[in-house]
Amino acid sequence: MSHEHRIGRREALVRLSSAGLAVAGVATGALGFADRRTASAAVSALRDWRVATPGEGARAVAARGANPADNVRRALTALGGVERFVKRGEVVLVKPNVGWDRLPEQAANTDPRVVAEIVRQARAAGARRVVVADISCNDPGRCFDRSGILAAAGQAGAEVLDGRHVKMVSANLSGAAAGLQVFAPLLEADRVINVPIAKHHGLSRVTLGMKNWFGVLDRGRNRLHQDIDRCLAELGAMFRPTLTVVDATRVLLGNGPQGGSLSDVKDVGAVAVSVDPVLCDAWGAVQLGVDPSSLGFIRNAERAGLGRSDLALVREIGKA
Amino acid sequence: MTPVRLVRVVWQATFLGLFLWLLVRLAEGDPRAFPYAVFQQSSPLSSAGVAFAARTLPPALAVGGGVVLVLTVVFGRFFCGWVCPLGTLQQLASVVLSPRSRRESIEVNRWRPWYALKSWILAFMLAAALLGSLQTGLLDPLSLAARGLAAGVWPLLPGGRPVPGGWLAASLLVAVLVASRFVPRLFCRALCPLGALLALFARNALFRLARRDGACTDCRACRFACQGADEPLGAHRPGECHVCLNCVGGCPEGALAFRFLGSISAPERRPDLGRRWLVGGILSGLGAAPLLRAGGGREVASPAMLRPPGALRELEFLERCIKCSLCEQACPTGALQPALAQAGVEGFWTPVLVPRRGGCEFACTRCGEVCPTGAIASLTATRKTGYDGGPPVRIGTAFVDRGRCLPWAMATPCIVCEEMCPTDPKAIWFERVNEAARDGRMLVLQRPRLDPARCVGCGLCENRCPVGAEAAIRVTSVGESRDPLNRMLLGG
Numbered sequence: 001m002s003h004e005h006r007i008g009r010r011e012a013l014v015r016l017s018s019a020g021l022a023v024a025g026v027a028t029g030a031l032g033f034a035d036r037r038t039a040s041a042a043v044s045a046l047r048d049w050r051v052a053t054p055g056e057g058a059r060a061v062a063a064r065g066a067n068p069a070d071n072v073r074r075a076l077t078a079l080g081g082v083e084r085f086v087k088r089g090e091v092v093l094v095k096p097n098v099g100w101d102r103l104p105e106q107a108a109n110t111d112p113r114v115v116a117e118i119v120r121q122a123r124a125a126g127a128r129r130v131v132v133a134d135i136s137c138n139d140p141g142r143c144f145d146r147s148g149i150l151a152a153a154g155q156a157g158a159e160v161l162d163g164r165h166v167k168m169v170s171a172n173l174s175g176a177a178a179g180l181q182v183f184a185p186l187l188e189a190d191r192v193i194n195v196p197i198a199k200h201h202g203l204s205r206v207t208l209g210m211k212n213w214f215g216v217l218d219r220g221r222n223r224l225h226q227d228i229d230r231c232l233a234e235l236g237a238m239f240r241p242t243l244t245v246v247d248a249t250r251v252l253l254g255n256g257p258q259g260g261s262l263s264d265v266k267d268v269g270a271v272a273v274s275v276d277p278v279l280c281d282a283w284g285a286v287q288l289g290v291d292p293s294s295l296g297f298i299r300n301a302e303r304a305g306l307g308r309s310d311l312a313l314v315r316e317i318g319k320a
Numbered sequence: 321m322t323p324v325r326l327v328r329v330v331w332q333a334t335f336l337g338l339f340l341w342l343l344v345r346l347a348e349g350d351p352r353a354f355p356y357a358v359f360q361q362s363s364p365l366s367s368a369g370v371a372f373a374a375r376t377l378p379p380a381l382a383v384g385g386g387v388v389l390v391l392t393v394v395f396g397r398f399f400c401g402w403v404c405p406l407g408t409l410q411q412l413a414s415v416v417l418s419p420r421s422r423r424e425s426i427e428v429n430r431w432r433p434w435y436a437l438k439s440w441i442l443a444f445m446l447a448a449a450l451l452g453s454l455q456t457g458l459l460d461p462l463s464l465a466a467r468g469l470a471a472g473v474w475p476l477l478p479g480g481r482p483v484p485g486g487w488l489a490a491s492l493l494v495a496v497l498v499a500s501r502f503v504p505r506l507f508c509r510a511l512c513p514l515g516a517l518l519a520l521f522a523r524n525a526l527f528r529l530a531r532r533d534g535a536c537t538d539c540r541a542c543r544f545a546c547q548g549a550d551e552p553l554g555a556h557r558p559g560e561c562h563v564c565l566n567c568v569g570g571c572p573e574g575a576l577a578f579r580f581l582g583s584i585s586a587p588e589r590r591p592d593l594g595r596r597w598l599v600g601g602i603l604s605g606l607g608a609a610p611l612l613r614a615g616g617g618r619e620v621a622s623p624a625m626l627r628p629p630g631a632l633r634e635l636e637f638l639e640r641c642i643k644c645s646l647c648e649q650a651c652p653t654g655a656l657q658p659a660l661a662q663a664g665v666e667g668f669w670t671p672v673l674v675p676r677r678g679g680c681e682f683a684c685t686r687c688g689e690v691c692p693t694g695a696i697a698s699l700t701a702t703r704k705t706g707y708d709g710g711p712p713v714r715i716g717t718a719f720v721d722r723g724r725c726l727p728w729a730m731a732t733p734c735i736v737c738e739e740m741c742p743t744d745p746k747a748i749w750f751e752r753v754n755e756a757a758r759d760g761r762m763l764v765l766q767r768p769r770l771d772p773a774r775c776v777g778c779g780l781c782e783n784r785c786p787v788g789a790e791a792a793i794r795v796t797s798v799g800e801s802r803d804p805l806n807r808m809l810l811g812g
Binding site: 261 | 349351479652653681682683684726732733734735736738739740741742743744745746750766780784785786
């Protein structure tokens with residue numbers, strides 16, 4: 001062929017480099033995606049939110065009186081003051097029970113005055129953020145609104161997040177809850193204060209602090225009822241709060257945990273603050289007229305070394 | 321931009337913004353009592369449809385539709401050009417998407433005989449409504465826009481919930497908007513039954529376009545941005561005019577004005593509906609209504625289909641529901657879904673309650689509060705729950721499936737349904753039994769039993785039942801308050 005077209009140096013360079021770039025691009029993409037870990041591999045570790053406590057002194061303090069905010073303040077002061085538990089600049093999660101579309105007088109949710117006082121105390125100790133969050137059983141908007149917690153905690157200076165506003169993330173849960181997700185505020189918190197209300201429950205007989213951890217879970221938590229006493233102790237072993245505050249301002253004696261009837265509600269007018277989640281639940285059971293030693297989850301938790309159920313360890317400071 | 325045009329654009333944007341804002345407030349669950357249904361209640365088409373079908377006109381529809389009709393008699397189809405959110409969206413789409421030249425615009429805005437299609441659709445729908453089949457909402461622009469946004473767009477936004485059939489509602493909305501790329505406001509001009517109804521009243525509107533004699537140079541600039549294709553030049557059609565007033569500002573000679581009792585120099589043409597086609601529309605409407613019911617099921621509620629709390633009896637419900645999606649958008653749990661096939665052909669896109677998607681919150685009355693036509697009665701929380709002393713409003717009755725239930729069939733403790741039951745006393749109670757497990761261990765089990773006299777059918781139990789796929793406790797419509805024939809218990 002006399003008209004053979006010969007390419008120049010310049011064109012050869014362009015062709016070779018574009019071919020090289022194409023190969024490199026495909027290879028990079030293939031290597032990047034090859035045997036890629038799926039999203040489920042990203043599991044966050046739960047922290048231990050407890051603060052080191054000196055061996056001496058009370059492990060729980062219970063205060064009584066008509067004013068729930070006073071009770072919180074007095075019990076917390078007697079336990080060593082909020083500064084012992086919350087340091088300046090920390091992020092504090094307050095986890096009340098806001099499970100139900102019920103009014104405060106129906107005693108299905110934690111009393112808003114108790115929640116608000118804890119928020120104020122944490123703010124006073126210099127907390128950078130105080131988050132109040134729960135995954136409700138009923139429509140979250142209605143629960144947070146009608147329980148009075150949205151308004152009360154908001155005014156006290158907390159970010160109030162209902163189930164529509166929290167992200168669920170994977171965490172290293174074990175036992176029966178393995179594979180379930182927890183809400184993100186739990187992983188972002190430096191300190192966690194668990195604030196259950198003392199109520200009757202149809203399966204575990206009473207619902208208190210350990211049962212309150214159901215509220216950080218969402219899908220799949222309804223399966224945990226199938227071996228409730230084991231699961232509650234497992235939750236107690238995984239979630240180690242800075243403080244547990246049991247609200248016994250009003251307690252629910254029947255048709256729990258949702259209640260509804262005012263005839264099931266009893267005014268007790270007490271609040272207990274504790275560094276020992278088992279002790280706090282034992283105290284709460286007594287407020288409901290239930291012998292703690294008859295409760296399977298408390299026995300399991302004590303056996304697992306999560307705390308003590310000896311009520312002599314609770315310091316009752318009575319009325320102001 | 322002329323001052324008149326600026327005022328109109330701001331006005332349209334305000335109403336579109338209001339329409340969107342109300343939908344967003346509704347989805348957000350805003351507890352304030354905004355007039356969420358005010359747009360849907362201002363559709364004379366819905367007023368006429370409900371009045372024809374149900375033989376009664378709810379006060380809100382009488383006021384809303386009446387005000388719009390009176391204003392239409394005075395000002396013409398101002399609603400189409402100044403208020404309707406779907407009209408505004410189409411106008412926006414035609415501007416944004418259109419590649420037309422000035423000459424092509426003048427050509428595309430000519431009136432076409434087939435724009436009479438909307439009148440035949442109107443005739444069909446009103447004739448069907450006379451026989452009790454209310455289908456106006458399928459093409460009513462206010463329902464169509466709300467449906468498309470609530471079911472098709474909202475699910476894609478943060479915080480949105482998936483809606484079955486949402487793709488269909490969205491496709492219709494998108495098709496209407498994309499059609500505007502080819503012919504501006506094609507839906508308004510050719511398909512909208514509300515526009516056709518308003519045209520009947522706008523034909524002799526008191527305010528109308530008037531042309532100064534001798535000033536026109538026949539330049540046809542008036543047609544350049546004409547929204548209604550109503551031919552401001554020559555044979556003007558006041559019934560087609562959207563009162564956008566683009567022609568008034570667009571006339572280089574200042575020959576056009578919008579004026580009280582203005583006179584048009586050319587003789588007014590009667591709407592050329594084509595009598596045969598009109599009669600055909602009416603006859604097919606009268607024929608379609610019984611045809612759609614050939615499968616039956618209108619008088620007898622389907623046991624598997626739950627209606628929202630406060631819904632009227634099935635027949636009356638279908639005669640009032642305009643398929644606007646507001647109740648579904650308002651439902652905080654997502655329990656209310658559009659019926660795709662559950663409610664028959666006539667009941668397409670009417671709301672049904674699907675417990676597996678969400679339960680009916682005990683004291684929530686949002687769906688009835690927002691229903692524009694009263695197809696779902698507005699209840700108070702005390703009335704719905706029965707805390708006022710009367711019987712609670714029941715949606716149906718739950719049934720325990722002992723073959724699937726964990727404590728009943730599998731010797732496994734579970735109390736979720738009882739825990740969720742909101743009534744006082746609870747409709748679900750426990751039978752405590754000692755049962756030997758397979759290995760001989762003795763178990764104490766609490767087996768859920770249901771007291772049908774207490775159950776309101778809220779479906780919270782079914783929603784939370786841990787038994788996958790088909791729950792072990794399921795709600796059917798039997799026992800619903802709205803239908804005294806759909807009962808199970810004596811005196812219940």
